[in-house]
Amino acid sequence: MDPMPHLKRENGITTLIVDGQPFTVLGGEIHNSSSSSLAYMDEKVWPYLRGLHLNTVIVPVFWELAEPVEDMFDFELVDGIVQRAREEGLRLVLLWFGLWKNGLSSYAPAWVKRDYDTYFRARYPDGAASETISPLCDAAVQADARAFGRFMKHLGEIDGDRRTVIMIQVENEVGFLGAERDYSEPANERFEGQVPAEIAQAFGTAGTWREAFGEQAGETFMAYHYARAVEAIASAGSQAYPLPMIVNAWLDQYPNRPGAYPSGGPSAKMIGVWRIGAPSIAVYAPDIYLPNFREICETYARDGNPLFIPEARRDTVSAANVFCAIGSFDAIGFSPFGIEDFLAGDVDEADASLLSTLNIEQSGFVLNGTGPYLARSYALLGSMLPVIHRYRGTGAMTGFVQQRDKGCMLSFAGCGRPHHPAGSP
Template structure:
């Protein structure tokens, strides 16, 4: 007789394989990262631009028997996407034998709740260590060697110079992608995969094993030096004081590139790597942050050797808006769209989603939303992020398309920057003032709010037509060319099934002193010149 768990697992597998009609019966084309003519990258899902609003489950919440609670907590944030880990130790309990029950449960849950899914491969690396590699690997260091520190002592990181380590990860990751293709290749519930998790090494700047030492004493690969605009020489000659970390970055990135390529050959979903940041005064690789990961000082090197990886994500855990913005600026570039792959589950980080909008990014993910013991702080965080997600998800395609076409502008309240100017198109600019809007004219000096939660975005919909959204903000449209501008119409409303639904027109005192959004909302604005 089948156990209750076996019956439950079998039912989930039937759901995943399509015995029950999926939510998205006609999904269209494969998810992909589209490259625009100017190099801007856009995530495409079902052939349409997609902006990710994600809730990420805790590390140990992707098990079927605890998934219901975790998923319910995630849905309170109104996400369009759930991020959840896949554990190598569970997925491949013995060499070449794969257990897909956890993955199948995640896909079934996503389909049942009409959300998309991003899977996080906890493979060779998890937060700079090897703690999710299978026991049959960790208990056999002779066959699956670990990195050695400068004293020759092993650390809890698999050596990237081991062919056995590489082939094991490639085999498992390719098996995961093969399974996704079989059960989800037509539905595309899974839209992206993170390969590894915050890779690099804690405990040593680089590997000092025999194979690693031989490679370190050799010349820097000529192709790498050329891509970085450097003269090829030894690692010390080419990278100077950063030689050890650069060598670690090259070996780590090269390893992960081969894993990612093996998966893409089977099922080419978009792939990214997330990063434990070098920020907040961090200076020491291997101690302050994992050495060899794609930190900003090693970013160019990583991009030079990882053509199979679509982008590098940023895991940002700070409530300092200046620091947050600085990190995003280090990673937002033509070959790497802004993507907050993890951020702190806190009400303080909610406004920072608008930084990603301002940089034309692809999404924002909040980590650890399924707290087992709710607190007032957790409930406040859920509300704050849910307000953002609920406002933006109905217009996620509009947001993503506007970002690709450079029609999206955004601003976030910061200390000392309670009023900001956003240059718009066609001779317009927006003066945005954060905080509870005062009655009448905006004062010359605007004070910050206590919670620093003001944020705003503006999308140009057409000539002199704008979509304005945000919270705790006043928006005043002005001409930047000396001409006299006016508001011809202001509609308060929302989008339903992609169509604008106006609830009312605003006028008189409601618009004479600017457009006030005290709570999250949308306004559609028509401007003109007289």
């Protein structure tokens, strides 16, 4: 039997291996709640993926639906998604919407949400409770870890011999919105204490969090505790079924203040903290809606972190950006968001106020004929994958995107037909 999906690091380049062969995700992520109904998926999702030349679809699964009653699990939805993906000839990357999704705890089960004492919330500086369960709440983290472990065990039982699912994203855009850190009583007590020895050693510092990290103390504190929480959850899943585990990042952006974006998430400047706190995580993946695509890729495709983009802009720019990601940065995957809309004709666009709240550039979320362009890009790249896999990491392959400049010089030396002397074959 071929080995299960895994990441292989060789000659300075990381490759996703599926069925014993290199694999690059030409994917799309569906809307957050589309996979909550198999009937809806059959009517509104699967039919609209067939013309896009995808090889992978990125699909959320939900703790609240998997464990609606404590310690009573229902994986019928997961079973149906995996089976339909097989029928469509697609691989899956599953997103575990557990304790945290986009800085909130929207997808935790109702029995968790109702119990404010056991599963306490992160608090703001004025003491008001947020809608985000604190990463310092051990009871909540352990409950999520138990559920995720059961989910991964079940996934291994139904898919271990087929390997339809190739990677797992643990949580989604974690971090705390509205303040730079959690001001709950347990958090305050930890914040005033000494930084953990592993952090002090790695960063050559000591003292309290404020003494060790100054103005970045709050965000660094949250990054460490989110990472430790995610590690507890991810390691429980890995022990049950060891697929590659990833986390995705809501990028730090204007106004560049932690809390305006989820403080403590795996932004580029916090990856070093996350690597200490969450060794089970193999990939730190940026969700890229901002226009400075190449710059963001550069910040994530370094220090051994393979570039995987689980969410990208929905406008036609994505149909070009995918070439840059794969050609210049050896990306192991690329995936625009809301992929079921791209060939569906008239669709309702996201509410402008919601995009403003999420600090997402509105132009990047508007479909303007993206589907046919992306389909052409994926068709071309799909036909080139054997060559791409051959030259990844060699320096002999590149990609480019022209962004508000006068162009760039490309050298095609050595790319022509080989010269043969007269009379030679």
